[in-house]
Amino acid sequence: MSAQVDCIFCKIIDRKIPANIVYETDSVLAFHDIQPVAPVHILIIPKTHIPTMNDVKESELPLIADIHRAAQEIAKQFGIADSGYRLVNNCNRDGGQVVYHIHYHLLGGELIGGLRAL
Numbered sequence: 001m002s003a004q005v006d007c008i009f010c011k012i013i014d015r016k017i018p019a020n021i022v023y024e025t026d027s028v029l030a031f032h033d034i035q036p037v038a039p040v041h042i043l044i045i046p047k048t049h050i051p052t053m054n055d056v057k058e059s060e061l062p063l064i065a066d067i068h069r070a071a072q073e074i075a076k077q078f079g080i081a082d083s084g085y086r087l088v089n090n091c092n093r094d095g096g097q098v099v100y101h102i103h104y105h106l107l108g109g110e111l112i113g114g115l116r117a118l
């Protein structure tokens, strides 16, 4: 689990900067977003430093499954499994990515707007 120097999320994984952690396994960490845009706004990250979705290797695909498992568990933990939620990964500039360590936003607790129904 190689930490990237200057990566804010690697620093959270290494407990070098604080975060409000809500879920942790050997492969995944989840914590409250510092600037929430919904009543429930949790970030779920792999403990491996992967800059973007484009960089996920075949061997790392199980980490993506682990993140989805974490989302299931956290949604239950926060009581939003039945009311529903959105799980979002932003990739690169046009996707609105700001932190270049893969993360999924788990958003819920109210009707999440901003995207048309697909």
Ligand code: AMP
Residues within 6 Å of the ligand: 008, 019, 031, 032, 033, 034, 035, 036, 043, 089, 090, 096, 097, 098, 099, 100
């Ligand atoms: P993105 O635009 O998908 O890269 O989202 C990055 C997210 O990380 C934003 O929603 C930020 O509010 C959040 N964020 C940045 N720094 C921290 C931090 N130290 N602790 C928790 N969330 C953070």
Ligand code: ZN
Residues within 6 Å of the ligand: 003, 004, 007, 008, 009, 010, 011, 048, 049, 050, 100, 101
């Ligand atoms: Zn990182």
